[in-house]
Amino acid sequence: MAPGYALVLSLIVTAPLLAPGYLLLRDAVSTPRSHLSDAALGLSEAAPRALPQDFAVALASTVIDGGVVVKSLLIVGLWLAGWGAARLVTVVLPQAGLAGQSVAVTLTIWNPYVAERLLQGHWSLLVGYGCLPWVAATVCRLRTSTPGWPEVFALGFWIALAGLTPTGLMLAATVAATTAFMPGNGRPRWWCLSVSLVAAAVAALPWLTAAAVAQTLSSSQADGVAAFAARAEPGLGVLGSLAGLGGIWNGDAVPATRTTAFATIATIVLLGIVALGSTVLLRNRAAVPLLVLAAFAVVVPSAMATGPGIMLVENMIRALPGLGVVRDAQKWVALAVPGYALAAAAAVVVLRRWLPAAVTALICCAALLAALPDLAWGVGGKVAPVVYPLDWPAVTAMINADPRPVAVLPPDSLRRFAWAGEAPVLDPLPRWVRADVLTTGDLSIGGHTVSGEGEHARRVQRLLLDGADRDALVDAGVGWVVVESPGEVEVLTLPVAYRGRDLTLYRVGGEGQQASGRGLVLAAHWAWLSLLFAGLAGAASASWRARRAAHHTPQASANKGWECP
Template identity: 75%
Template sequence: MAPAYALVLSLAVTAPLFAPGYLLLRDAVSTPRSYLSDAALGLAEAAPRALPQDFAVALISTVIDGGVAVKLLLAVGLWLAGWGAARLAASVLPDAGRAGQCVAATLAIWNPYVAERLLQGHWSLIVGYGCLPWVATAMLRLREPEPRWADVGVLVFWIALAGLTPTGLMLAATVALACVFAPGAGWPRWRCATVTLGTALIAALPWLTAAIVARSLAPSQSEGVAAFAARAEPGLGTLGTLASLGGIWNSEAVPSSRTTIFAVVAAVVLLGIVLLGLPVATRRPAAVPLLCLAAVAVLVPAAMATGPGLAAVEATVRALPGLGVLRDAQKWVALAVPGYALAGTAAVVTLRQKLPGLPAAATAVVCCAALIATLPDLAWGVGGKVTPVVYPAGWAAAAAMVDDDPGPVAVLPVDSMRRFEWAGDAPVLDPLPRWVRADVLSTGDLTIGGVTVPGEGERARTVQQMLLSGADRDQLADAGVGWVVVESGAAADALALPVAYHDDDLTVYRVGGDFPEAPGRPLVLAAHLAWLALLLGGLMGLLARRTWVTRTLSPRKACTEPTLDDRER
């Protein structure tokens, strides 16, 4: 029942995406085909923030359309979040039955964190988020008596899958390490921690290796700390906003219901369900580490949004540029969700104890309905804002032209984010870097609230200045530019370059320059293959355990779980 219910909720959110077209919204970029360019392997000047995500999509898009792959991964990630929360609830609070599992699934899928990350375009983070309850369940199983080696494969698989992005990997490893402290007679804590850290290290090789080889981590990342701080919502303050799983830095990536005082009602409902179940949940030793982690996941980002907190984070990132991933403090609130899901599950037990005449199913319906009703605009693509777009025909023609002679591409306008009439009102990342074989020069600059946070692309910045100052073809070719692409009607009157393609959306100029392939490509490719081998090896362990469970348990035991009412009878 729980997997089907979680699937329904997931489809209620993502259904619009299954119309023809591509996900193109703020940070989310999908294209028909991606390639293993230097940028996809993290060898461009920009920090390797999307690894091994770009590598994985490039591989998948050789088999199916890249846009279809991204939309499927997003929907599956959200489904895994709900299903995984239900499985975690069944493991830690079996007496809550299916009713409690449905509350856990609802809380994991239907919350402001999911809505805001969808609106920001963080589809791969949603995949990592969906792995968190599975990671927790796998680690708790290792702490139980007589764990099997296949259980290690299960843990490895979910950590590796969460490692589609650096943030997802760090979230999964943190959840696993927290669950190490659960009591149990299984593997000792040091062994569980060693497996977790070893798996995380291998899964991190793509972006660690790329950052070292390309030397792409710059102290300039510290300049964006204040811009990325958690944001307070109406009537809640920063702490209340984070506790209710909201507070993303971008005020435009927020569902409408969270922009008014109604956010207080939503927060009261969510936190009321969590607090209602907290006394029961705290009496379950396996739940305590996740509940403690939830508290830390709320309090620390709130502290990071204060003056002293911002100063501390800025100093840390300046000293250790690799920790620039810490800037977006609100995304770490995902660590609270497994604990919240368990507390929400326990709310069913609490209500049954206080209202013994009320069926468990009725309490679950009330809790689930309340969570959904107080965030109504998460449905249907967050109120119709997360929907696919159709690229104009000129984009495919321009990409094919560049792919025939994949020299480095310079792009105008100079901003990293674009606004296309055919892509809706929200700004989007330039799709071209993920569509062509060639490397597309990008500064990585980001403008937030009128303040520009500089990126790491110094070469791109130099070439852009050359373009804006009217450099001729020979000068651009000497700088290693093969093509110039002008998008979205940007002014390019000063470019005295031969036009290779032109329509109302794009103008492509042929320059003919080239640039040496980035060094260290075989090493970085090997790091990506190590992550892929880890993922596939973990998948084999997952399948092996599934086979063992199927053979060991009877059909009734394997398929039937007692409800709370059954246990009371």
């Protein structure tokens, strides 16, 4: 029943995405087809932030429409989050029963973190988020019983799936390492830690290898730490906002109810349920590590939003540019969710002294749903598919027929297309063509520009804005120029290859240089993919064995207090 309930909630949240079209919202970009370009392999000027996500989508879009791939992964990610929360409850807190599982499912899917990351377009991060309770449950089994290799492969699968993005991998590895410290008589702590770290190392190979080969990590990311700091919501400080699973840096990527004093009421409801269950959960030795992790996941990002915290993170990134991944501090609050889910389930255990478990679950679930009413239907209709104008497939087909480096105007990385809604979106062109698209990676946040790594793209854009002739652009290695808002850019004195209402394509004829190290980076991506599929086979085997054991073994007598089955 829990998987079905999780699926229903996930579909209520993502229902608009079932319609035809493509997810195109802020950082979320989907196109009919992606290619294994240098950018998709992390070999362009930009830091490898979307690996191996872009590699996976490029492979999948050879047989399935890319828009379907991205929307399906997002829906599955939310479903896995809820189902995994129920599974974690059965493993750590079996006495909570189906009622407790239902509350855990509701809290895990229906919370501000999910809403804000949906609005920010972080679909692959939500896939990683969905893996966290499964990682915790799998490590719990390893610590408290003596399962065979299928469970080890299952752990590899969940870590690899979470590793669609570097952040998801780091979240999963942290949950695995924390859960390894729970008490148990199964596999030793060092053994569980070792397996988790080896799986994480293999899953990290794509972006570690790309960063080493392309040498694109830059200390300039330190300039954006203050802009990406967690934000206080109305009536709440930063600490309260993060404790309520909100507080994303982008004030425009929040549900309407989180922009008013209602955010305070909603946070009290969520934290009230969590606090109530924590009174029981603190006596459950298996759950304590996850509760401690939840506390750290709230306190540390809050500290990072203070003056000294911002200065410390800036200095860390300047010293080690690879740490730029930590600057969006609020995303680490996801680490609190496994502990919160267990606490929400434990609230049923507390209240059933006075109320039937089903009634308690109904009240808690209704309260959580009412605390964030606008999460339904794509966060109030804001997360919905769009349809590309006809100019886009026409222009991308011409570029793909002759894949030379592409310069784009206007120069901003984010675009506002009338046909894509009110929110800004990342330029979809780099993910639709096999050619290298020159992008600076600059971001404008609150009037402050955070510089990206694209120095070559920045020089080319200056040439275009200064009215450079064709020869100068050829010397700069530009093959095509695409103007994505023809009415806003002065007509260029270049040969026109295509002119439409939404796009104009100019043929320049310059050639770029082939990036080195493609073979090595591809090998790293195939290693990640091998871990994913080998782990999937193990996970399927583990699931089959668990169902078979449950069918032949009485389950109630096997559970003893805090121990996992």
